[in-house]
Amino acid sequence: MKSRIAFYTFGCRLNQAETAIIQQTFEQQQYQVVDYRNSADVVVVNTCTVTENGDADTRKLVNKINRINPDAKIALIGCQAQVQREKLFELPGVQWVVGNAHKMELEKIFENGGIDTPQLITPPISKESFTIPVAGIDKQHTRANLKIQDGCDFFCSFCEIPYARGRARSRQFDDLILEAGTLAKAGHHELVITGINVGTYRNQDKYVVDILSALEDINGLWRVRISSIEPTTIPVEILSKMQNSKQLCRYLHIPLQSGSDFILEKMKRNYTVLEFSAFLSEAVRMVKGICLGTDVIVGFPGETNDRFMETYQLLLQLPLAYLHVFSYSDRDHARSSKYSGKVSPDMIRERSQRLRELSVRKRRFFMESFIGKTEMVLFEQKKNGLWSGLTDNYIRVKVKSELNLENQLLPVRIEKVEHQSVAGMLV
Numbered sequence: 001m002k003s004r005i006a007f008y009t010f011g012c013r014l015n016q017a018e019t020a021i022i023q024q025t026f027e028q029q030q031y032q033v034v035d036y037r038n039s040a041d042v043v044v045v046n047t048c049t050v051t052e053n054g055d056a057d058t059r060k061l062v063n064k065i066n067r068i069n070p071d072a073k074i075a076l077i078g079c080q081a082q083v084q085r086e087k088l089f090e091l092p093g094v095q096w097v098v099g100n101a102h103k104m105e106l107e108k109i110f111e112n113g114g115i116d117t118p119q120l121i122t123p124p125i126s127k128e129s130f131t132i133p134v135a136g137i138d139k140q141h142t143r144a145n146l147k148i149q150d151g152c153d154f155f156c157s158f159c160e161i162p163y164a165r166g167r168a169r170s171r172q173f174d175d176l177i178l179e180a181g182t183l184a185k186a187g188h189h190e191l192v193i194t195g196i197n198v199g200t201y202r203n204q205d206k207y208v209v210d211i212l213s214a215l216e217d218i219n220g221l222w223r224v225r226i227s228s229i230e231p232t233t234i235p236v237e238i239l240s241k242m243q244n245s246k247q248l249c250r251y252l253h254i255p256l257q258s259g260s261d262f263i264l265e266k267m268k269r270n271y272t273v274l275e276f277s278a279f280l281s282e283a284v285r286m287v288k289g290i291c292l293g294t295d296v297i298v299g300f301p302g303e304t305n306d307r308f309m310e311t312y313q314l315l316l317q318l319p320l321a322y323l324h325v326f327s328y329s330d331r332d333h334a335r336s337s338k339y340s341g342k343v344s345p346d347m348i349r350e351r352s353q354r355l356r357e358l359s360v361r362k363r364r365f366f367m368e369s370f371i372g373k374t375e376m377v378l379f380e381q382k383k384n385g386l387w388s389g390l391t392d393n394y395i396r397v398k399v400k401s402e403l404n405l406e407n408q409l410l411p412v413r414i415e416k417v418e419h420q421s422v423a424g425m426l427v
Contacts, residue, residue: 002029002030002031002032003031003032003041003042003115004031004032004033004034004038004039004040004041004042005026005031005032005033005034005040005041005042005043005044006033006034006035006036006038006040006042006043006044006072007019007022007023007033007036007043007044007045007046008036008043008044008045008046008061009045009046010045010046010047010048010054010057010058010061011046011047011048011050011054011078011079012048012050012194012228013145013192013194013227013228014145014147014150014194014195014196014227015046015048015078015079016138016145017136017144017145017146017147017194018046018078018103018104018136018147019044019046020136020137020138020144020145021104021132021134021135021136021147022044022046022077022103022104022106022107024134024135024136024137025104025106025107025133025134026106026107028134029107029111031107036065036069036072037068037069039069040069040072041071041072041073041115042072042073042074042075042095042110042115043065043069043072043073043074043075044075044077044106045058045061045062045074045075045076045077046077046078046103047076047077047078047079047080047081047088048078048079048080049079049080049082049083049084049160049164049331050079050159050161050326051326051327051329052329052330052331053327053329054080055080055084058076058080058088059091062074062076062091062092062093062094063092065093066092066093070093072093073093073095073096073115074091074093074094074095074096075094075095075096075097075098075106076088076091076094076096076097076098077096077097077098077099077103077106078099078100078103078164079100079161079164079165080164081097081098081099081100081103081122082099082100082101082122082125082163082164082165083160083163083164083332083333085097085099085120085122089118089120095115095117095118095119096109096110096118096119096120096121097119097120097121097122098119098121098122099121099122099123099125100125100150100164100165100166101121101122101123101124101125101126101166102121102123104132104133109121124166125151125165125166125167126166126169127151127166127167127168127169128169129169129170129171129172129203130150130169130170130171130172131171131172131175132147132171132175132176132179135179135182135183135186136179136183137182137183137186137188138188141380142188142189142190142378142379142380142381142389142406142407143188143190143191143192143225143378143380144183144186144188144190144191144192145191145192145194145227146176146179146180146183146191146192146193146194147171147176147194147195148170148171148176148193148194148195148198148201148208148211149168149169149170149171149195149196149197149198149200149201150165150166150168150169150171150195150196151165151166151167151168151169151196151197152165152167152168152196152197152200153167153168153197153200154197154230154268154270155268156257156267156268156269157266157267157268157334157335157336157339158257158267158297158300158328158331158334158336159331159334160331160332160333160334161196163333164333165196168196168197168200170200170201170202170203171201171203172203172204173203173204173206173210173211173214176211177211177214177215177218180215180218180221181218184218184219184220184221185220187220187407189220189221189222189223189378189407189409190221190222190223190224190225190249190378191215191221191223191224191225192225192226192227193208193211193224193225193226193227194227195227197230197233198226198227198228198229198233199229199230199232199233199234199235200230200233207235208226208235209235209237209238209241212224212238212241212245212248213241215247216245216247221247222247222378222409223247223248223249223378223392223409224247224248224249225249225251225392226238226248226249226251226252226253227253228253228254228255228295229252229253229254230254230255231254231255231256231271231275231276231279232270232271234252234254234279238252239282239283239286239287240286242286242287242290243286243287249392249393249394250287250288250289250290250291250392250393251290251291251293251392251393251394252283252290252291252292252293253292253293253294253295253324254276254279254280254292254293254294255294255295256276256294256295256296256314256315257269257295257296257297257300258296258297258300258303258307258311259273259296259310259311259312259313259314259315260273260303260307260308260310260311261273262302262307263300263302263303263307263311266300266301266302266336266339267297267300267336268335273310273314277314277318280292280318280319280320281319284319289370289393290393291321291366291393291394291395292318292319292320292321293320293321293322293323293324293394294315294318294320294323294324295323295324295326296311296315296323296324296325296326296355297326297327297328298325298326298327298328298348298351298352298355299327299328299343299347299348299351299352300328300336300343301328301336301339301340301341301342301343302339302340302341303328303341303343304341308351311355312354312355312358315355315358315362316358320362321362321363321366321394322359322362322363322366323355323356323358323359323362324359325352325355325356325359327348327349327352328343328348360420363420364417366395367395367414367417367421367422368417370391370395370414370422371414371415371416371417371422372413372414372415373413373414374411374412374413374414374427375391375392375393375395375397375411375412375414375424376391376392376409376410376411376412377389377390377391377397377399377409377410377411377412377424378390378407378408378409379405379406379407379408379409379410380406380407381406382405382406385400386398386399386400387399387400387401387405387406388421389405395414395421395422396420396421396422397412397414397421397422397423397424398418398421398422398423398424399412399423399424399425399426401426410426410427411426411427412424412425412426412427413425413427
């Protein structure tokens with residue numbers, strides 16, 4: 001009898017996509033997938049190492065698994081496994097540490113080595129293009145993630161992703177289009193294009209715009225959403241395609257990281273505040289109703305109060321709908337860990353809170369601009385008596401209905417803002 005296996009994912013959307021794929025490989029081999037709290041024989045944890053919080057979260061989860069299920073064997077895979085392999089292998093209950101090069105082959109690793117054999121597998125990561133053997137059908141979510149790319153060549157000074165994920169490489173074009181068709185047939189009417197640096201995609205002389213064009217021909221695929229995309233990699237055709245397409249969502253998440261040119265240069269970001277601002281202005285001009293989000297790092301070395309205020313004032317003025325705020329932390333492989341001018345943890349917390357409050361206000365302002373308008377909503381689930389779904393421009397909408405709205409795309413008139421979502425009525 002096959003083992004009972006559980007999965008837990010930390011970090012980015014790409015990690016979520018990969019966990020869904022790995023889970024499918026185990027289900028195909030008749031493993032029983034259970035919740036990690038439910039007497040699992042094996043718990044697979046897909047780790048994140050972007051910040052020190054991600055590192056700490058892994059340790060906390062390992063301790064929790066050992067406490068509630070001491071007989072479970074733990075597999076730590078992914079980014080943190082790649083760069084902190086020895087530390088993780090010493091944690092209690094950890095049987096496998098598998099880096100990014102071979103984590104997609106986890107089922108074969110278990111079968112070949114047996115679940116009683118401890119294994120540390122973190123070889124260097126190939127730069128070659130890749131394929132994915134199974135479709136990442138996500139039974140827990142209406143939307144599915146479509147991995148098109150992995151790795152990064154940018155080496156921003158605060159980031160160790162190139163060390164954890166390897167250099168930039170792209171998925172074979174025909175392979176990803178094949179998966180997209182399979183996901184649509186399985187009922188995933190919205191796909192989110194994911195990767196570490198999706199704008200750098202290139203395979204067989206195909207670019208990210210070619211992916212968007214090919215996806216338009218897939219039956220049952222109503223929406224395509226681009227996940228986070230670096231500002232220096234956005235093709236000029238994206239906005240015109242977004243303007244005219246019924247499928248491509250009016251949504252871009254573009255990391256800024258800092259509103260100070262001095263800090264951007266130290267981060268090795270290769271764009272200026274003026275260039276970033278100009279693109280956002282053009283996006284708002286061309287694509288009516290577009291939702292623009294960003295990432296910002298608080299407390300990068302050298303961020304004085306004046307430089308933080310440059311960031312705050314810029315974010316206040318830019319046509320952004322929300323901010324993802326990250327507290328800077330030193331990473332072992334990142335150059336910034338050796339920089340002077342460190343910011344105190346108390347100051348980072350204070351500045352982060354100010355930006356999160358700004359994000360709440362900007363999100364509300366964006367949602368209020370749609371009151372009285374009718375938008376198409378792809379409904380996901382019913383909770384506390386209300387159906388919840390998203391517009392293409394990333395507004396969370398809740399409605400009352402006795403009908404089953406799951407996975408349906410329906411028009412809703414937006415009536416009022418309630419916290420971080422809006423209330424509406426089916427039209």
